[in-house]
Amino acid sequence: MKTTSELQFEKFLDENRLSFERVEEQQTPRPDYLVQIADAKVLFEVKEISEDENFTMEPLKVGSRTVGDHIRSKIAEARRQVQYGAKQGIPSVLVIYNNLDPLHLFGTEDHDFITAMYGEYTLLLDRESNKAVDYFQGRNQSLGAAKNTSFSAVGRLYPVRGKLGVTLFENAFAKVKLPFDALPSCFEVKKTEITRSQYV
Numbered sequence: 068m069k070t071t072s073e074l075q076f077e078k079f080l081d082e083n084r085l086s087f088e089r090v091e092e093q094q095t096p097r098p099d100y101l102v103q104i105a106d107a108k109v110l111f112e113v114k115e116i117s118e119d120e121n122f123t124m125e126p127l128k129v130g131s132r133t134v135g136d137h138i139r140s141k142i143a144e145a146r147r148q149v150q151y152g153a154k155q156g157i158p159s160v161l162v163i164y165n166n167l168d169p170l171h172l173f174g175t176e177d178h179d180f181i182t183a184m185y186g187e188y189t190l191l192l193d194r195e196s197n198k199a200v201d202y203f204q205g206r207n208q209s210l211g212a213a214k215n216t217s218f219s220a221v222g223r224l225y226p227v228r229g230k231l232g233v234t235l236f237e238n239a240f241a242k243v244k245l246p247f248d249a250l251p252s253c254f255e256v257k258k259t260e261i262t263r264s265q266y267v
Contacts, residue, residue: 072164073099076224079231083253098159105121105249110152110159113224114141115166116175126176135207137175138163142209142221153217157237158245162233164224175223177257180236184210184221185259212240219245222254 069077076099080087086103089109096108116137145161152159165175186208193200209215215238222235232255236246239259247256 069076069111070115071166072224075164075231076100076111076113077163079224079233079253082116082230084252085251085253089242095151097151098148101157107246107249108157109219109245110149110157112144112145112148112159112161113164114161115164116141135179135182135187138179138221139207139209142183142215146215146217149215150217153219153241153243156242156243158219158241159217160220160222160235160245161218162222162224163172175225177234177236180221180223180257182207184208184236184238194252210238210240214240216240216242219243 077087080100080102087100090097090099090101098112100111100113102109102111141163142161149159149161163175187205192198210218218238218240220235220237222233224231224233226232232253234255234257235245235247235250237245237258239255247258250256
């Protein structure tokens, strides 16, 4: 039985005339879909956010949350499936669908992805002047030069103007790069440049 997120991802692929096939389940974990994009093949693992005690629809109640936690947990869940693709030399992407919030915001905004992937945004303050002297991505990053390099990108699947869209956040540390220049316009791409002052 397919999950809501899988059905929505297939709808996205169909809407954009992208050829795909389901990857057969085996004893070792594998991603869900193999998609043909131009001359490249890309593997996609699809996860959904469907529960959070801090968010209920009836009555509508939204509580506090830790920025990036939903995305961090999905990266941890998808790690073994994505590793399979990277070991084959195929770009491998985790796509997350927010089946919790009809507005597709709670836990899946841009800053949730960036914080989960690269760490908490941190300012370094000068004690004397009380002014910011540097900034960087700090603790709780899920990706790094020696951590989760199998992910080519992490993305968000969401409705936009009556259709479905995907925003991909590049993993700057990926060992198998996604061919971003070959991606059709149905994929919005957010590329990342890592500098020493931003990432420690």
